[in-house]
Amino acid sequence: MSNFTFLKTDWPDLYETAREAERNVASTSPPCSSAPKSSGKTCTNHLTPC
Numbered sequence: 001m002s003n004f005t006f007l008k009t010d011w012p013d014l015y016e017t018a019r020e021a022e023r024n025v026a027s028t029s030p031p032c033s034s035a036p037k038s039s040g041k042t043c044t045n046h047l048t049p050c
Contacts, residue, residue: 014042 002022007015017039 011042011046014039014046017042 002015002019004015004018004022007018021039
């Protein structure tokens, strides 16, 4: 179960990046720090029109 399931229907791309960050939370590898950054960028793109 994910903390981000509520995003899956309306924002699947945001869900995927948030889920990736969640899966890597216990890791010290580079994806652990890049996935949250990617999630933040995706969220910002949804909230601000281009």
